[in-house]
Amino acid sequence: MEKPFYAGKKLGILGGGQLGRMLIQAAIDYDVHISILDPNPQAPCHAYAHTFTTGSLTDYDTVMAFGADLDLLTIEIENVNTEALEALQAQGKEVFPDPKTVRMIQDKREQKQFYARHDLPTSPFVLTDNRAAVLAEKARMPLVQKLGKAGYDGRGVKVLKNEADLAEAFDAPSLLEDFVPFEKEIAVIVARNPQGETAVFPTVEMVFDPVLNLVDYLFAPAQLSQAQVEAATAIALRLVDKLDYVGLLAVEMFALKDGQIWINEIAPRPHNSGHFSIKACGTSQYEQHLRAILGLPMGDTRLLSPAAMVNLLGAPDHRGPARYEGIEDILAIPGVYPHLYGKSETKPGRKMGHVTILGEDLPALTQKIEQVKSSIQVKSLPAAP
Amino acid sequence: MEKPFYAGKKLGILGGGQLGRMLIQAAIDYDVHISILDPNPQAPCHAYAHTFTTGSLTDYDTVMAFGADLDLLTIEIENVNTEALEALQAQGKEVFPDPKTVRMIQDKREQKQFYARHDLPTSPFVLTDNRAAVLAEKARMPLVQKLGKAGYDGRGVKVLKNEADLAEAFDAPSLLEDFVPFEKEIAVIVARNPQGETAVFPTVEMVFDPVLNLVDYLFAPAQLSQAQVEAATAIALRLVDKLDYVGLLAVEMFALKDGQIWINEIAPRPHNSGHFSIKACGTSQYEQHLRAILGLPMGDTRLLSPAAMVNLLGAPDHRGPARYEGIEDILAIPGVYPHLYGKSETKPGRKMGHVTILGEDLPALTQKIEQVKSSIQVKSLPAAP
Numbered sequence: 001m002e003k004p005f006y007a008g009k010k011l012g013i014l015g016g017g018q019l020g021r022m023l024i025q026a027a028i029d030y031d032v033h034i035s036i037l038d039p040n041p042q043a044p045c046h047a048y049a050h051t052f053t054t055g056s057l058t059d060y061d062t063v064m065a066f067g068a069d070l071d072l073l074t075i076e077i078e079n080v081n082t083e084a085l086e087a088l089q090a091q092g093k094e095v096f097p098d099p100k101t102v103r104m105i106q107d108k109r110e111q112k113q114f115y116a117r118h119d120l121p122t123s124p125f126v127l128t129d130n131r132a133a134v135l136a137e138k139a140r141m142p143l144v145q146k147l148g149k150a151g152y153d154g155r156g157v158k159v160l161k162n163e164a165d166l167a168e169a170f171d172a173p174s175l176l177e178d179f180v181p182f183e184k185e186i187a188v189i190v191a192r193n194p195q196g197e198t199a200v201f202p203t204v205e206m207v208f209d210p211v212l213n214l215v216d217y218l219f220a221p222a223q224l225s226q227a228q229v230e231a232a233t234a235i236a237l238r239l240v241d242k243l244d245y246v247g248l249l250a251v252e253m254f255a256l257k258d259g260q261i262w263i264n265e266i267a268p269r270p271h272n273s274g275h276f277s278i279k280a281c282g283t284s285q286y287e288q289h290l291r292a293i294l295g296l297p298m299g300d301t302r303l304l305s306p307a308a309m310v311n312l313l314g315a316p317d318h319r320g321p322a323r324y325e326g327i328e329d330i331l332a333i334p335g336v337y338p339h340l341y342g343k344s345e346t347k348p349g350r351k352m353g354h355v356t357i358l359g360e361d362l363p364a365l366t367q368k369i370e371q372v373k374s375s376i377q378v379k380s381l382p383a384a385p
Numbered sequence: 386m387e388k389p390f391y392a393g394k395k396l397g398i399l400g401g402g403q404l405g406r407m408l409i410q411a412a413i414d415y416d417v418h419i420s421i422l423d424p425n426p427q428a429p430c431h432a433y434a435h436t437f438t439t440g441s442l443t444d445y446d447t448v449m450a451f452g453a454d455l456d457l458l459t460i461e462i463e464n465v466n467t468e469a470l471e472a473l474q475a476q477g478k479e480v481f482p483d484p485k486t487v488r489m490i491q492d493k494r495e496q497k498q499f500y501a502r503h504d505l506p507t508s509p510f511v512l513t514d515n516r517a518a519v520l521a522e523k524a525r526m527p528l529v530q531k532l533g534k535a536g537y538d539g540r541g542v543k544v545l546k547n548e549a550d551l552a553e554a555f556d557a558p559s560l561l562e563d564f565v566p567f568e569k570e571i572a573v574i575v576a577r578n579p580q581g582e583t584a585v586f587p588t589v590e591m592v593f594d595p596v597l598n599l600v601d602y603l604f605a606p607a608q609l610s611q612a613q614v615e616a617a618t619a620i621a622l623r624l625v626d627k628l629d630y631v632g633l634l635a636v637e638m639f640a641l642k643d644g645q646i647w648i649n650e651i652a653p654r655p656h657n658s659g660h661f662s663i664k665a666c667g668t669s670q671y672e673q674h675l676r677a678i679l680g681l682p683m684g685d686t687r688l689l690s691p692a693a694m695v696n697l698l699g700a701p702d703h704r705g706p707a708r709y710e711g712i713e714d715i716l717a718i719p720g721v722y723p724h725l726y727g728k729s730e731t732k733p734g735r736k737m738g739h740v741t742i743l744g745e746d747l748p749a750l751t752q753k754i755e756q757v758k759s760s761i762q763v764k765s766l767p768a769a770p
Binding site for chain 1: 416433664667672682685687707708717720723724725727
């Protein structure tokens, strides 16, 4: 008899950051046994897992040793050793999402070619192997150059608008995309279980910090036409179908002025753009991911309230133990909920937590977003006297 | 400078059961350091606390030693050593709710006299010291006899309807109440912070299992007149005001046929009747308790969706490692969310978990409640072959 999920089934998560931390919060309700692997012994998950192993996520032997005793493995970060995950899968362990899919997504060039192969809408592109190849495309500027690998949270991405930018282009295998004259950036989170059942979360609209190139805030439902929402949802469903995907997939997309929806990129895991679901939906993205990888029915993704999410980023010039200046003030605003990630030190621009905001409509949310943003700052604690 | 709650402030919880477990889930978002004391080394909290101490909650020295290193103490069960908590308070530690209040609530006779003293509506009663004194009240039958201390989940309570019941009356200091011809049992959860700010959750209506004398299911909002809801809310607010209370207080009440609301009893902690708030309100009862004892502003208690809660009780004749038979079936019902408590063994009638149900209205909820109740049973796992 297969071990039921609540009877000591051992789930291993590669990565012990905030996504793993919130996944543990959800897993407690399902009484799943959780093991975490993370290189940082003080990672956000360290106090909450049944077992916590300090080690590299990209080292084959470390991942193999971590998985030896587990029944099921998943990830909360893409940058993991997928060869080890495949070997564990070959041993008969369940690994979701499939390591082959994770490997494909790790490489933005592969991702992009996958869209093209399956007629999934995305921006026109070429693949370039070095800076010289980029220069040859200068007539197509403005362009966006993305390193095939190792890009994360805006790193490994350059916007090339003029000759000066071109001189700074990466001299490495890249994806070179036409700059998309988008109206909005949106995201959809979709989940699929091994039985093929799917569920799509409400579409969110993201507003970026132009300096840090990180999401400044987002809100749901997105301000889109019904046709655009349906197009975004259909793209997400087509993606998980074509990928034969199991687990949670975050799909970042562009909404163009002419109404088209194009895929920007995807992430094979819970995602920043899905945090709002913890407070605003019956099923959070974390519970949904668990349901999917445990082979359970998908949960209801209906929005119970319009919601917004503001990232709490480390303030410029502050490094060290974090102080959430103004947190009492934002807690006094009705419908404002902090989620602190427990990172031991703040750094400029580091994701230290997020705030979910519930409100009756977008104007109410917008007012609270501004209040929150003007009231809280993540600084470092003054040194002890 | 006082230690901010997120900067390693050490919160100790007396009791490591399901209420502590759900309190930890909420505390993770506030990055509070949690220590648990519980006599059972496999208590539901054991894997999730920063420190877990196995020891008696009623032993003075054990509680003193547990509290020595902590900044703030609270409880998730009433049956604790309040003398030790008072001594820790005298040392300058924060202890919420106040140990004096916990001690008063521990004794149902004291509780009842408190209501009488403050003109809080409750059933007529007398205090009796032994069975002979109970017999002397036989003309007032039907009566409810409650032991002053040690009653919990229906234990220590007898309904006295006839001579045969009288012969079985407890021969110990008791509270003897007139049987209340109530129409409904309801509950209100209220919270108050040290600044005196209060917040009241939506009123819930409880339906009891007549055999086990435990809540079978409950739903919110209760089917009451606006005047009854206002009366229940006013009683809860008057209670926390008169008690100068800090933390979460659960108030179980009777709604009488004539519209009156009477207090049944109170609990100085998160409560079974507040579990629905995890999924159905922006602020859960657990987050609210934390906000209160940390001196933070009270959270919004608005109901985002009508909700119901079904306790998952151990099936008769089943003892041993638990099997949640039919859990996949109930997960397929939209808006159904399990919360398993991770208790190592099931026993007949033991609270093993609960299920929250979201639905658009009471008829929709009622239908799902029946589906859930007829689909899931907590049995023991078959012995390994």
